[in-house]
Amino acid sequence: xxxxxxxxxxxxxxxxxxxxxxxxxxxxAGPVTSLPKRLxxxxxxxxxxxxxxxxxxxxxxxxxxxxxxxxxxxxVMESLNPLRKYVSVIGGLxxxxxxxxxxxxxxxxxxxxxxxxxxxxxxxxxxxxIAAAKYGDLTRxxxxxxxxxxxxxxxxxxxxLSFTSSGQPIPGLDxxxxxxxxLFGDGGGTIxxxxxxxGTEASMLDLVMDQxxxxxxxxxxxxxxxxxxxxxxxxxxxxxxxRSQHWLDIPKAEVDGxxxxxxxxxxxxxxxxxxxxxxxYLAFQTDSTRIATYMLSAMNGNTSNQFSKALGLGxxxxxxxxxxxxxxxxxxxxxxxxxxxHLAHFLQRLADTPEGEGCMLDNTMVLCGTSNSRxxxxxxxxxxxxxxxxxxxxxxxxxxxxxxxxDKDKPMxxxxxxxxxxxxxxxxxxxxxxxxxxxLYG
Numbered sequence: 001x002x003x004x005x006x007x008x009x010x011x012x013x014x015x016x017x018x019x020x021x022x023x024x025x026x027x028x029a030g031p032v033t034s035l036p037k038r039l040x041x042x043x044x045x046x047x048x049x050x051x052x053x054x055x056x057x058x059x060x061x062x063x064x065x066x067x068x069x070x071x072x073x074x075x076v077m078e079s080l081n082p083l084r085k086y087v088s089v090i091g092g093l094x095x096x097x098x099x100x101x102x103x104x105x106x107x108x109x110x111x112x113x114x115x116x117x118x119x120x121x122x123x124x125x126x127x128x129x130i131a132a133a134k135y136g137d138l139t140r141x142x143x144x145x146x147x148x149x150x151x152x153x154x155x156x157x158x159x160x161l162s163f164t165s166s167g168q169p170i171p172g173l174d175x176x177x178x179x180x181x182x183l184f185g186d187g188g189g190t191i192x193x194x195x196x197x198x199g200t201e202a203s204m205l206d207l208v209m210d211q212x213x214x215x216x217x218x219x220x221x222x223x224x225x226x227x228x229x230x231x232x233x234x235x236x237x238x239x240x241x242x243r244s245q246h247w248l249d250i251p252k253a254e255v256d257g258x259x260x261x262x263x264x265x266x267x268x269x270x271x272x273x274x275x276x277x278x279x280x281y282l283a284f285q286t287d288s289t290r291i292a293t294y295m296l297s298a299m300n301g302n303t304s305n306q307f308s309k310a311l312g313l314g315x316x317x318x319x320x321x322x323x324x325x326x327x328x329x330x331x332x333x334x335x336x337x338x339x340x341x342h343l344a345h346f347l348q349r350l351a352d353t354p355e356g357e358g359c360m361l362d363n364t365m366v367l368c369g370t371s372n373s374r375x376x377x378x379x380x381x382x383x384x385x386x387x388x389x390x391x392x393x394x395x396x397x398x399x400x401x402x403x404x405x406x407d408k409d410k411p412m413x414x415x416x417x418x419x420x421x422x423x424x425x426x427x428x429x430x431x432x433x434x435x436x437x438x439x440l441y442g
Contacts, residue, residue: 035356035390036138037423038290038364039131040280042343043110043161045299046320047372048382049076049333060333062382063091064398071398076337079344083386085396086351086361088440090383092401094409095371096432103376105156107299110371112163113413113431121155123167127416127430132291133165134425140252143291144283146179146276147172148266148304157300161293172295176275177262183279183288184255253286269307270338277346284364285353296339308335320375340384343368347386362389365419379406383415385440391422392441399439410434 048062055061064071071089073081080087097115098106105116111126128143136142145162152169153159160172173179260278264271273296280292297304297316305315313319313331322328343366350361369383380402386395401410413433418440420426 035363036287036290037135037391038284038292038360039128039419039423040284040292040294040364040366041111041128041161042294042296042366042368043107044296044316044339044368044370045107045301045305045372046297046316047323047370047374047376048336049323049329050374050380050382051324051329055329057329057333060330062089062333062336063400064089066398074333076333077340079337079341080347080384083344083347083351086347086389087384087386088393088395088397088399090369090385090399090401090415091380092399092403092409093381093383093412093415094379094406095412096409098371098378099409101378102156103372103378104299106371106378107161107295108156108158110412111161111293111416112167113411113416113433114167116156123155123158123163123169124431125165125167126161126163126293127420128162128291128293129164129170130420130430131423131425134423135290139287139289140250141183141283141289143170143293144179144183144280144289145170145172145293146280147174147295147298148269148272148276148307149295149298149301150174153298157298159295159298159301161295172293174266176260176264176272176279179276179279180255180257180260180262183283183286184252184257186252253288255282255286266303266307269304269310270342273307273342274345277342278349281346281349284350284360308338311335311338320372323374339368343384350387356390358390361387363391364388365391365393365422367415367419373406377406379409381412385415385419388419388422391424393422394440394442397439399437401437410437415440 049060050063051057051061058065059074060076061074062076064073064077095106095109095113097113098109101116108123111128112124114124132143143162145160147159149159150172151159152171158169160169162170164170261271261275264275266272276294280294283289283292297307305317308314308316308319311334313335314322316335319332319335323332347361347366350364351359353360355363365388366386367383369381371381372378373380373382387393402408411432411434413431414435414437417426417430417433418436420430421436422441
């Protein structure tokens with residue numbers, strides 16, 4: 001049964017996971033292909049604790065310790081032990097376009113692999129939006145962009161991970177109550193009032209697009225480029241209006257938010273991060289969206305850079321610069337340990353939620369990481385990939401693709417392409433990818 005048909009027939013909005021009855025006759029053709037495919041990416045800045053393998057503080061490093069043909073998690077990652085079969089730790093990847101730029105500039109291209117060139121840098125589409133273009137019409141929200149700092153920031157200092165097909169940043173939502181209301185609130189007013197408002201907005205957008213045709217022909221080359229960027233934003237709004245009209249008669253899921261601290265702010269960062277993860281879980285569990293990004297902290301984020309102070313440590317930037325100095329790796333490692341614990345909480349909720357013959361994590365790929373290694377070094381990204389068993393992903397691995405030599409990093413886009421390929425989105429590559437990473441599936 002189609003989800004929308006189910007909701008109409010039930011006459012109410014149900015906060016339920018993806019039900020077996022929604023798979024219908026497709027189950028006979030294979031339960032894996034009939035289940036939802038989800039994608040989630042979490043980013044944090046300023047690298048991670050990456051001491052040398054023979055360093056006395058090696059156990060405070062992000063990357064596991066190799067033991068023969070196996071490995072053990074360090075103190076930083078020990079919260080992932082119960083989830084070992086769902087998780088791979090990855091090193092030796094980086095964006096070639098980011099290796100020669102400033103250490104603070106790489107957050108913008110984490111999911112795009114775009115090349116910074118000249119003063120008029122324009123980003124390119126992020127890989128989550130490639131997936132949203134494929135699966136976004138199946139859910140009320142094509143994607144969900146979250147950010148602890150909120151908004152879009154500025155070029156080289158972005159506060160969002162998501163970029164449209166024209167490279168425009170998608171504003172990151174940062175207020176838990178606002179996010180909850182958008183996902184599950186009624187928006188205020190009756191359905192008819194909302195229908196009239198959307199109709200008015202659609203008419204205004206039509207007028208803007210009609211007038212733009214004659215205006216564009218009168219502009220110079222540079223102004224045409226700027227005007228095209230503006231029109232691209234108008235088209236994005238137009239698509240959102242159309243989507244809102246399409247879903248207007250379909251009730252939103254009813255979710256009890258009493259167990260969430262929706263009033264929490266970044267003044268209580270640990271509680272705030274937990275709530276943001278819980279909101280992503282609910283968005284997936286109710287099938288409100290299947291694509292989500294969360295910029296947990298932004299490069300030079302005025303607020304989120306302070307998060308590590310909640311543990312009695314310095315700012316994330318200070319921790320990055322202090323790594324390698326006496327006591328530096330354990331201090332940065334404590335912050336990374338906190339990040340791993342929050343990720344483990346999110347992954348465990350997905351793993352504990354039944355779906356089909358397995359769990360939600362089997363149908364959800366989760367990528368977490370950063371675009372520096374040690375002290376703003378734009379090589380050897382510390383990464384974690386989890387989930388996606390029903391898309392062929394295999395885990396319980398520690399994979400390093402550069403043999404300890406940063407100059408031999410493989411393109412990060414190879415990983416992004418592999419994930420898109422496993423989702424059935426792309427078999428031709430992504431950005432500057434040179435192939436897939438077959439070690440991750442089988």
